[in-house]
Amino acid sequence: MPIGPQPHGRRGTVEEPYTPLNLRLVLAAFGLVVCVGLSILLFRMGWTVPGWLLAGWAVVALVDIVVIQFRRRARARAEGGDHSLFE
Template identity: 85%
Template sequence: MPIGPQPHGRRGTVEEPYSPLNLRLVLAAFGMVVCAVLSVVLFRAGWTLPGWLLAAWAAVALVDIVVIQFRRRARARAEGGATKDHSLFE
């Protein structure tokens, strides 16, 4: 395997690396669900400060999901609106 910034034939450059948006979307959704559920559990247990911290992290994950969706729509527009199936790592 060549040692370098990116394997040959891959999209993206050193200045503008390629971002796997679908993987980011899955991870952000997982983080939002986990943080929200744990936040509710902590509130019910009477631990308000950790509950608020996890609620804030869930809100950050929600904002990340919105940003990722904007970027996925921009990618679809840049590709000409074709409904190309992207893998999890694209």
């Protein structure tokens, strides 16, 4: 999937769905905060395996945030203006 803006005049189709990037960003940030917090808690309790699993999910959430930011910047360059949380 190319990292770029949504094509002009298209809100999404079955083949290429429209994604609300701002909402994805909020959800990924929430997942990052929760996974980091629980991972630290599990490490302090001595449960290392679940702690490492949550640390891995935190890394995935961080990568998702970076990809979303690239797509948001590409959309802003192509369309301009601000978008609501659900656009």
